[in-house]
Amino acid sequence: MKKKYFRILLFLWILLVVISLTWNIFSIKTNTEKLVKNIAETFFEEIKIVRLWNSMHDGVYVPITKDTKPNKYLVDKNREIETTEGLKLTKINPAYMTRQISEISNRNSKTQFKLISLKPLNPKNIPDEWERKQLEKFKNEKDVSLEQATIDDKEVYRYIAPLMVEKKCLKCHAIQGYKEGDVRGGLSVIVQSKLYNNMSFKQMMYNILVHMFFFITGILIIYYINNLSKKYIKQLSDKNIQIKNKNKQIEENRKQLITSQSDLEVANKKMFDVNKLITENQEEIKSQNDALKISEKKFRIISNTAPIGLTVSDQNGNNIYSNKTNQEISGLNYDEFLNDGWQKIIHPDDKEKVFTLIENWKTSENNMLESKYRYKNIKTGEIKWVDTKITKMFDDTNLIGYICAIDDITEKLKIQENIKQSELILKTILTNINSPVYVIDVNTYELLFVNKNFINSFKKNSGKCYKVTRNFSSPCSFCINKSIINNKNVTKFDEYYNKNNGKWYYLNSNIIKWIDDRDAQIVIATDISKQKSNESVLRKSQEKLSERKKIIEAKNRKITNSINYAKRIQNAILPSKEFISNIFDEHFILYKPKDIVSGDFYYVKEINDYIIIAAADSTGHGVPGALMSMMGISLLNDIVSKTKVTRPCEALDKLRVEVKKTLNQKNVITSMTDGLDMSLCTINKKTLEMQYAGANNPIFVIKRNNNKIDITQMTADRMPISISRNEKPFTNHTIKLEKSDRIYFFSDGYYDQINLFKKRKLFFKNFKNLIISIQDMQLNEQKEYLNNYFVDWQSGYVQIDDVLVMAVQI
Numbered sequence: 001m002k003k004k005y006f007r008i009l010l011f012l013w014i015l016l017v018v019i020s021l022t023w024n025i026f027s028i029k030t031n032t033e034k035l036v037k038n039i040a041e042t043f044f045e046e047i048k049i050v051r052l053w054n055s056m057h058d059g060v061y062v063p064i065t066k067d068t069k070p071n072k073y074l075v076d077k078n079r080e081i082e083t084t085e086g087l088k089l090t091k092i093n094p095a096y097m098t099r100q101i102s103e104i105s106n107r108n109s110k111t112q113f114k115l116i117s118l119k120p121l122n123p124k125n126i127p128d129e130w131e132r133k134q135l136e137k138f139k140n141e142k143d144v145s146l147e148q149a150t151i152d153d154k155e156v157y158r159y160i161a162p163l164m165v166e167k168k169c170l171k172c173h174a175i176q177g178y179k180e181g182d183v184r185g186g187l188s189v190i191v192q193s194k195l196y197n198n199m200s201f202k203q204m205m206y207n208i209l210v211h212m213f214f215f216i217t218g219i220l221i222i223y224y225i226n227n228l229s230k231k232y233i234k235q236l237s238d239k240n241i242q243i244k245n246k247n248k249q250i251e252e253n254r255k256q257l258i259t260s261q262s263d264l265e266v267a268n269k270k271m272f273d274v275n276k277l278i279t280e281n282q283e284e285i286k287s288q289n290d291a292l293k294i295s296e297k298k299f300r301i302i303s304n305t306a307p308i309g310l311t312v313s314d315q316n317g318n319n320i321y322s323n324k325t326n327q328e329i330s331g332l333n334y335d336e337f338l339n340d341g342w343q344k345i346i347h348p349d350d351k352e353k354v355f356t357l358i359e360n361w362k363t364s365e366n367n368m369l370e371s372k373y374r375y376k377n378i379k380t381g382e383i384k385w386v387d388t389k390i391t392k393m394f395d396d397t398n399l400i401g402y403i404c405a406i407d408d409i410t411e412k413l414k415i416q417e418n419i420k421q422s423e424l425i426l427k428t429i430l431t432n433i434n435s436p437v438y439v440i441d442v443n444t445y446e447l448l449f450v451n452k453n454f455i456n457s458f459k460k461n462s463g464k465c466y467k468v469t470r471n472f473s474s475p476c477s478f479c480i481n482k483s484i485i486n487n488k489n490v491t492k493f494d495e496y497y498n499k500n501n502g503k504w505y506y507l508n509s510n511i512i513k514w515i516d517d518r519d520a521q522i523v524i525a526t527d528i529s530k531q532k533s534n535e536s537v538l539r540k541s542q543e544k545l546s547e548r549k550k551i552i553e554a555k556n557r558k559i560t561n562s563i564n565y566a567k568r569i570q571n572a573i574l575p576s577k578e579f580i581s582n583i584f585d586e587h588f589i590l591y592k593p594k595d596i597v598s599g600d601f602y603y604v605k606e607i608n609d610y611i612i613i614a615a616a617d618s619t620g621h622g623v624p625g626a627l628m629s630m631m632g633i634s635l636l637n638d639i640v641s642k643t644k645v646t647r648p649c650e651a652l653d654k655l656r657v658e659v660k661k662t663l664n665q666k667n668v669i670t671s672m673t674d675g676l677d678m679s680l681c682t683i684n685k686k687t688l689e690m691q692y693a694g695a696n697n698p699i700f701v702i703k704r705n706n707n708k709i710d711i712t713q714m715t716a717d718r719m720p721i722s723i724s725r726n727e728k729p730f731t732n733h734t735i736k737l738e739k740s741d742r743i744y745f746f747s748d749g750y751y752d753q754i755n756l757f758k759k760r761k762l763f764f765k766n767f768k769n770l771i772i773s774i775q776d777m778q779l780n781e782q783k784e785y786l787n788n789y790f791v792d793w794q795s796g797y798v799q800i801d802d803v804l805v806m807a808v809q810i
Contacts, residue, residue, distance in 0.1 A: 006226050013222060017215045024207045032200040033157075037146045040159035040189045043111055044144075047187060048163075050101065051094040055168045060097075061089040071096045073121040098187075099124065111192070116160075117185030131160060131188050138162040138183045148193065155197065159189040217307075309386075309406030311342070315399045317362075326406055329386070331379035347374035347383060352759075358390070367392045372409070385409050395526065396506065436505070436525040441518050448514055457501060457525065496525070503529040563596045563623065570597055570626055573633055575604040583611060584808045588783035592749075592790070592803035599625020600747045600804035601633055610646050611683045613808065615745035617697065619674040619722075621802045631662060632676050632721075648680040648693035649732035656695075656721045656730075665723035675722020679745050688737040688810065693730045695721045700744040700771055701735060709775050713768070741810045742779070744771055749801035750790060756797035779807055 054060060061081065062068055070080050070090040080090050092100075098115050099122070106112045116127035118135050127135060134145045144161040165182040178184055309326030313319045322337040330337060330345045346354055350373040361369040369390045376383050387407040393400050436454035440447050496505045505525040514520040580587050583606060591598070599618035604611070614636065618628035635658045636651070645651040659665070659675055677696035683689075692699060694716025701712040714733050719726055737743075751767035754760065770789065774782050786805060 006222070009222055010219070013218045014215070017211055017218070021207065021211045024211075025204050028200050028203045028207070032196050033146065036157045036191055036193070036196055037144075037159065039111070040146065040157070040191055041144070041161070043113065043189055044159070044161045044187050047098060047101070047113065051098060054092070054094040054097050055166075058168075059091040059093045062092055064088045064090045068092075068100070095122070095125075111189065113187055113189040115163075115185060116188050120185070125185065127186075127188070130158065131186070134160045135162075135183070135186055138186065151190065155193045157191045157193050157196075159191065160186050161189075162186050311337070311404045311406070312401060313404070314401045317402070320401070329375060329377065329406055329408075331377040345376050345378060347376055350374050353757075361390070367394075375406070396508075435527075437523070438525075439512075439514060439520050439522045441514075442511065442521050443519065448518070448520055454525070457503070457505070457527075458498060495528070503527055504532045560596075566623070566626060567593075567597045570601075570630065573630065574601060580604050580808075584810075586779040586809040588779045588807055590750075590783050590786055590790075590803065590805040592787075592799070593621070594749075594799050594802050595622035597623060597626035598802045598804075599629050600749065600802040601629040602745070602804060602806050603633065603636055605637070605640055607640065607644060609685050611685060612640055612651075612681070613683070613743070613745065614678055614680040615697065615747065615804055615806050616676050616678040617747035617749070617802070617804070618676055625802065628674060628676065631659070632678075635659065635662070646682050646691070647732055648682055648691050649730040651680055652678065652693050652695055652721060652730040656727075659721055660723050663722070668723055668725055673720075673722055673724070675720040677720055677747070679716060681743065681745075683737065683810075688739075690735050690737050690743070692733045692735070693717075695719060695730065697745075697747065699746075700768070701737070702742045702744070702771075702775060703738065704740065704775065709772060711768070711772055737810050739810055742775075743808050743810075745804075745806040747802065747804040749803035750786075750805055752801055753790065753793060753803070754797050754800060755793055756795040762793055779809060782807065 059076075064070065064080070068090065071093065074091065074093050074096065076091060076093075078091065080088065082088050095115060102112070102114050106114075115125045116131050116135065117125050118127070118132065120126055130147070130149070137145070144159065146157060146159045149156055149158050162183045163185050165178045165180055165184045167180055169184060170178065170180065305324070307325060309329045310321075310323040311319060311326055312321035319338045319342065322332075322334055327333060327337065330342065332342075332345065343351070354371060354373050357371055358369065370387065371390075372385060372387050374383055375386045387409050388404055389407070390402055390404045393403055434453070436457045437449075437451045438447055438454045438458075439449040496507050497503075498505060504527075506528045508524045508526070510522055512520055512522050577589070580589075583604065589602060591600070591602070593600070599621045601616050601618070603614040603616070606612075616629070616632055616636075618625045618632060620628065632655075635655055639645060639651055639654050639658070643651075643654070645654070655676075655678075663672065663674060665672070679692070679694040679697040679699045681690055681692045681699065690701075692714045694714070696716050696718065698716045699714050701714060703710045703712070712735065714735070717728075717730050719728070746767075748764075751762045751764050753762055755762070770786075774785055777785060790803065
């Protein structure tokens with residue numbers, strides 16, 4: 001290696017280590033501030049929850065003591081009361097409670113806080129200069145602030161976040177001119193920074209020591225590679241000089257033989273010498289090949305001792321190589337790892353994620369996949385997080401395999417660099433062994449280097465490479481390409497037919513700087529004879545596949561068009577939004593079929609003084625579910641229209657009879673048990689009395705009184721609308737409704753959905769709590785919120801069932 005390249009490599013290594021260390025120190029400082037900010041934010045949110053609890057109860061009463069005296073800033077006629085036992089109590093509002101909690105925290109905790117305001121009722125809430133500036137910013141930005149400061153010779157973090165005016169706050173603060181949504185003040189939090197600064201300092205020192213270790217290791221490796229390359233180049237140069245000298249001697253002997261025909265004895269002797277020299281030359285070539293093998297072995301040793309795990313697999317995913325570092329990380333020997341042993345060392349909780357990620361990536365257009373997961377060493381049982389990078393290896397455009405590097409995250413940057421070096425060495429070794437390669441001077445047309453495969457394939461050695469013409473003036477056609485020489489940034493790809501062995505080769509040419517700074521053309525020749533001979537067969541196969549693909553696509557279009565037409569019919573049968581809007585002031589319908597058509601359906605009908613509402617879930621989904629839903633809508637509409645049923649239990653009883661008759665369900669054991677789950681209600685428009693009956697599907701009735709939310713779950717009978725073992729009449733439930741009451745109908749598709757990462761359902765209890773949490777929203781806002789929540793919960797997991805959630809407001 002030349003000194004210039006050696007210095008450049010050394011400089012790049014030093015620069016890389018310095019950048020890495022600087023970035024790590026910056027990250028540690030940033031993460032420390034984020035940690036402190038998270039602690040302060042958590043503290044702030046807990047105080048807000050305590051204040052919210054107090055305000056939900058409109059203040060709480062506590063005994064009057066020396067430390068808890070009546071709040072002179074609270075204007076309330078019931079500020080002080082006396083119990084029947086004579087105990088005097090005073091009301092504690094959110095501000096008074098916060099101030100008392102802050103006094104306790106300031107005496108006993110390393111985290112202190114206080115209420116502040118630009119217009120405080122209590123003089124104790126007057127902010128200092130820094131707090132005042134932050135409060136003024138909140139009028140425009142409404143964002144939190146975090147700064148490092150020194151208070152009483154102690155380093156601390158100061159955090160402040162705004163408190164907004166809510167409707168309940170106006171009872172006390174309206175006299176100050178506040179409106180709902182204004183910034184009323186803030187909560188100032190002071191966190192002692194000594195512990196976090198010490199922790200940050202230890203992390204910085206650890207990073208400095210680690211970087212010093214890898215810096216020294218890298219310097220030693222660079223010096224070792226430099227000395228190894230110098231020795232190897234010197235050996236090649238000495239052998240080339242010896243070969244040239246011997247070729248020159250052979251040429252002189254040949255001339256002597258031609259000019260010395262009169263002396264046959266002398267000529268024979270010289271011929272013997274020539275043969276001897278040829279034999280010696282062949283031995284030298286053999287020696288040169290042996291030296292190349294030794295060099296290859298040395299490169300393998302370097303690759304095998306790299307400080308990263310390295311594996312190689314073929315295009316089918318079968319492991320074909322594992323270096324020693326990977327064996328040490330996994331605890332598997334070479335043979336165990338090749339026999340799918342790598343699957344054993346992945347942590348059980350990460351296996352499904354890793355396998356799914358790899359399978360999806362194999363068919364994607366991305367050439368590299370990076371993934372983080374846990375490794376378990378088979379021998380020691382040690383578990384660690386590793387960062388793996390899997391790279392697709394291509395031969396031109398064909399996938400030939402995968403190379404995987406396993407990196408310990410704590411040494412991430414260093415190991416990534418080693419992976420790149422290892423990949424370069426490995427590709428170079430594979431190229432030298434498996435493909436013919438030659439390098440030629442673009443000015444003198446001298447072959448500077450050829451490997452063994454090139455000599456065997458093209459019968460050419462290093463030296464001049466001219467066409468066999470009368471004056472030897474034209475360079476060999478496949479060696480030099482003028483478009484590459486004139487434009488050194490061009491990569492050229494050609495096909496070449498070799499008459500020596502009757503094979504086709506794919507030539508990948510590029511201009512490079514050779515080891516002695518000469519402009520050279522490097523060409524890698526890949527044998528494509530088999531591909532050439534199979535082109536016609538492949539073309540015919542592709543034509544047949546194309547024809548079959550067109551037939552399948554045509555059939556798919558017909559099927560899809562038919563299902564889309566069925567969807568139009570199904571949508572036409574369902575009640576329109578305009579029809580429902582004429583009955584209810586507010587409503588929403590979240591309707592998400594799993595496939596094009598759905599097994600879920602909803603039903604709204606108005607007969608005389610009654611409104612009939614139903615939501616149903618048919619057995620199955622897609623086309624089978626849609627057929628069941630069409631049958632259910634038709635039968636239900638027939639029952640409601642003809643019999644004028646106003647009691648839901650009677651309607652479900654009759655619907656069950658019709659379903660069993662239509663599906664020919666006569667015996668529980670021999671008949672199919674397909675049917676419907678349904679919630680059905682009738683509402684008297686004059687009296688607002690609602691009757692309900694359900695087959696497996698409950699409903700929620702939500703009432704709001706003075707900002708208090710009461711939810712009533714009306715329970716369904718545990719049997720379907722079909723043949724069943726425990727068949728009995730459906731139960732009727734009655735409830736008195738009031739204006740603004742909300743009724744929620746739903747199928748099980750929403751809360752049965754599985755999350756991609758948690759591998760579990762949402763569950764009915766969480767769905768119920770979700771409905772309660774959104775009661776401050778309008779119904780149209782609730783639909784959008786529920787839809788977004790459902791998509792976020794899926795996290796990319798396939799939708800497993802049809803989804804129906806419907807709500808109406810009286």
